[in-house]
Amino acid sequence: MMNLSDFKDHFEQLQTENPESPIAQIRLEGFHAFDKAGLPTKRNEEWKYTDIGKLFNNEYRFVADISDSSLTSTDVDAIRLPGHLEANEIVFVNGRFMPVLSKFRSPQGQLTVLPLEDAARGIYKEMVREHLGCSSAYIKDGIHALNTSFINGGVFIYIPKEQELNHPLYIYHISDARQYNILSQPRSLIYIERNTKVQLVETFSTIGTSECFTNQVMEVVVHNNAVVEYYKIQNETANASQVSTTHIRQTGRSYVHAVTVTLNGGMIRNNMNVVMEAAGNEAHLFGLYILNGHTHLDNHTLVDNVKPNCFSNELYKGILDNETIGVFNGKIMVRPDAQKTNAYQTNKNILLSDDATINTKPQLEIFADDVKCSHGCTVGQLDENALFYLRARGIPKSDAQELLLKAFALDILDQIKPELLRGYIEQLITERLSVNKK
Amino acid sequence: MLSITNIHASIEGKQILNGINLSIQAGEIHAIMGPNGSGKSTLAAVLAGREQYEVTEGAVTFLQKDLLEMSPEDRAREGVFLAFQYPVEIPGVSTTNFIKAAVNEKRKYRGEEPLDAVSFMKLMKEKMAMLRIDQSLLSRSINEGFSGGEKKRNEIFQMAMLEPKLMILDEMDSGLDIDALRIVANGINKLRNENNAILIITHYQRLLDYLQPDFVHVLYNGRIVRSGTKELAMELEENGYDFIKEEANLITAE
Numbered sequence: 049m050m051n052l053s054d055f056k057d058h059f060e061q062l063q064t065e066n067p068e069s070p071i072a073q074i075r076l077e078g079f080h081a082f083d084k085a086g087l088p089t090k091r092n093e094e095w096k097y098t099d100i101g102k103l104f105n106n107e108y109r110f111v112a113d114i115s116d117s118s119l120t121s122t123d124v125d126a127i128r129l130p131g132h133l134e135a136n137e138i139v140f141v142n143g144r145f146m147p148v149l150s151k152f153r154s155p156q157g158q159l160t161v162l163p164l165e166d167a168a169r170g171i172y173k174e175m176v177r178e179h180l181g182c183s184s185a186y187i188k189d190g191i192h193a194l195n196t197s198f199i200n201g202g203v204f205i206y207i208p209k210e211q212e213l214n215h216p217l218y219i220y221h222i223s224d225a226r227q228y229n230i231l232s233q234p235r236s237l238i239y240i241e242r243n244t245k246v247q248l249v250e251t252f253s254t255i256g257t258s259e260c261f262t263n264q265v266m267e268v269v270v271h272n273n274a275v276v277e278y279y280k281i282q283n284e285t286a287n288a289s290q291v292s293t294t295h296i297r298q299t300g301r302s303y304v305h306a307v308t309v310t311l312n313g314g315m316i317r318n319n320m321n322v323v324m325e326a327a328g329n330e331a332h333l334f335g336l337y338i339l340n341g342h343t344h345l346d347n348h349t350l351v352d353n354v355k356p357n358c359f360s361n362e363l364y365k366g367i368l369d370n371e372t373i374g375v376f377n378g379k380i381m382v383r384p385d386a387q388k389t390n391a392y393q394t395n396k397n398i399l400l401s402d403d404a405t406i407n408t409k410p411q412l413e414i415f416a417d418d419v420k421c422s423h424g425c426t427v428g429q430l431d432e433n434a435l436f437y438l439r440a441r442g443i444p445k446s447d448a449q450e451l452l453l454k455a456f457a458l459d460i461l462d463q464i465k466p467e468l469l470r471g472y473i474e475q476l477i478t479e480r481l482s483v484n485k486k
Numbered sequence: 487m488l489s490i491t492n493i494h495a496s497i498e499g500k501q502i503l504n505g506i507n508l509s510i511q512a513g514e515i516h517a518i519m520g521p522n523g524s525g526k527s528t529l530a531a532v533l534a535g536r537e538q539y540e541v542t543e544g545a546v547t548f549l550q551k552d553l554l555e556m557s558p559e560d561r562a563r564e565g566v567f568l569a570f571q572y573p574v575e576i577p578g579v580s581t582t583n584f585i586k587a588a589v590n591e592k593r594k595y596r597g598e599e600p601l602d603a604v605s606f607m608k609l610m611k612e613k614m615a616m617l618r619i620d621q622s623l624l625s626r627s628i629n630e631g632f633s634g635g636e637k638k639r640n641e642i643f644q645m646a647m648l649e650p651k652l653m654i655l656d657e658m659d660s661g662l663d664i665d666a667l668r669i670v671a672n673g674i675n676k677l678r679n680e681n682n683a684i685l686i687i688t689h690y691q692r693l694l695d696y697l698q699p700d701f702v703h704v705l706y707n708g709r710i711v712r713s714g715t716k717e718l719a720m721e722l723e724e725n726g727y728d729f730i731k732e733e734a735n736l737i738t739a740e
Contacts, residue, residue: 442563
């Protein structure tokens with residue numbers, strides 16, 4: 049069981065060790081916020097269906113307590129994603145950016161990757177100062193503040209203007225849980241300048257069987273005329289839980305396309321935020337979750353329309369089996385200035401088991417009068433008519449179920465644009481759905 | 487080929503079929519007519535193996551086998567084909583892949599090798615030409631966004647590909663205009679031969695003008711109340727079902 053004084057001790061240790069750190073002040077603010085908010089409970093509306101506190105019944109090692117992980121590049125090989133030979137690979141181990149395990153294939157001048165602390169000191173310090181922690185204005189719970197309190201070993205990624213990145217950015221969050229229960233708190237800030245094109249792929253892996261909790265925050269700043277694709281792949285083991293926050297600020301008129309795929313894990317909470325800070329922004333958010341066992345997945349999304357003429361479309365689809373629990377909370381904010389907003393949202397679910405649960409909630413807060421917003425959600429079982437139609441042509445029931453479920457997932461799968469990645473996810477889905485056969 | 491003996495069936499506790507007897511030989515076309523709610527589509531669903539319907543009494547043998555013991559997929563592989571009144575739209579499943587899977591399931595059941603891609607395409611092309619089906623229809627998801635006529639033609643196309651022994655056509659004419667009806671009926675006529683049989687379920691005479699049934703049966707309140715030749719269908723077309731209902735109600739009253 050971890051309590052507040054454990055966190056306080058560790059926090060003070062971190063601050064004392066690095067009194068000159070340019071991050072010290074933001075950590076301090078983070079800790080004050082954490083101290084005030086505490087860990088969220090189910091009484092907190094934003095955490096109503098996800099009892100994240102119970103994860104802290106485990107005793108975790110703080111990264112500072114253990115010597116650096118002995119993971120080698122060969123260990124990482126086992127978890128690399130398809131397409132990695134063409135990718136810039138950024139590796140975090142136990143929440144810390146590991147330059148020696150990372151690989152950069154884009155030429156200098158197209159991409160800069162620095163330890164966050166270094167960036168906060170050098171020529172990028174204004175960017176860090178302005179944007180690091182901007183998500184705290186949106187997520188005020190203790191979990192988020194906990195990450196900010198312990199920013200240490202984070203990464204800063206910079207894409208200069210007029211660059212079309214030929215090599216995607218793969219970000220691996222690896223927890224080395226071979227010896228201890230691990231609490232990892234990776235932090236990253238990605239700054240994307242104007243007239244750029246970037247593919248980001250983020251994934252999580254745990255090596256070892258001890259309990260592991262990853263509390264990760266990524267903040268992304270997107271400038272004018274940038275096209276950003278973002279893929280989050282979650283295919284962990286049951287001993288791995290996580291809170292994964294992606295906070296995207298579209299500060300210039302830009303295009304964001306994000307897909308979150310969740311197939312496995314313990315308790316998972318995703319915060320996917322897009323803040324439309326410039327007129328004419330466009331964002332497409334997709335989610336696909338296919339869960340079995342006891343996985344608990346909570347997808348919180350937020351599209352905040354600050355400026356006029358923005359377009360957002362959101363489609364999350366899920367298949368839940370066994371005793372899985374799903375949560376979808378989709379919030380759309382339309383601020384008074386954000387006239388002519390177009391914002392759409394859909395969540396569709398298929399429950400394969402009587403013991404599976406889905407809690408789905410759209411949340412629209414509209415303060416402008418000339419907007420088009422819609423939301424819808426469905427919860428159902430496999431379509432009996434379709435199933436019978438296929439069987440009546442000689443297709444076995446189990447194959448028919450698999451076909452229908454795969455077809456259900458297809459429109460999200462099709463949103464994964466890198467071919468190798470799409471093929472990989474499709475294969476994982478096919479394997480999963482053939483396991484789901486009854 | 488098919489022998490239905492005293493079939494009783496219900497759905498959610500509601501009795502729909504009340505003792506149907508019907509025997510169909512190879513090479514024959516039978517038509518079942520009757521007013522709405524008489525049990526026509528229930529009979530089709532029971533024969534195809536729809537699980538919501540519970541057969542409470544009676545037997546069905548198909549080619550000397552107990553049909554009711556079989557799963558829907560096995561019935562299809564044995565050669566029963568139900569052309570749906572409302573073909574289901576299945577987004578995300580390609581029509582071609584679906585038909586290929588169906589054809590190969592049937593071959594597997596018979597102990598035959600699956601068709602390779604080339605032979606399958608050849609077979610498809612042949613049947614497409616025969617039924618004048620457009621390639622673009624088959625590259626789409628199953629029935630997705632198809633018009634009523636396209637859906638029915640797709641049913642007939644699947645039928646042509648699977649070469650069933652017993653073709654059950656459930657309200658094949660519903661939702662079709664006169665041109666589409668002619669095309670669909672011509673397609674069906676091309677598929678019939680002395681080794682297969684057709685059971686047509688319909689409200690109206692018009693499909694029967696094209697298909698020329700050997701026998702016409704009138705279903706009312708879950709029973710066949712009258713059987714005859716195609717002249718019976720014309721009589722119904724002229725007089726409606728009222729005289730049948732009156733007759734049947736009189737018998738029940740007695």
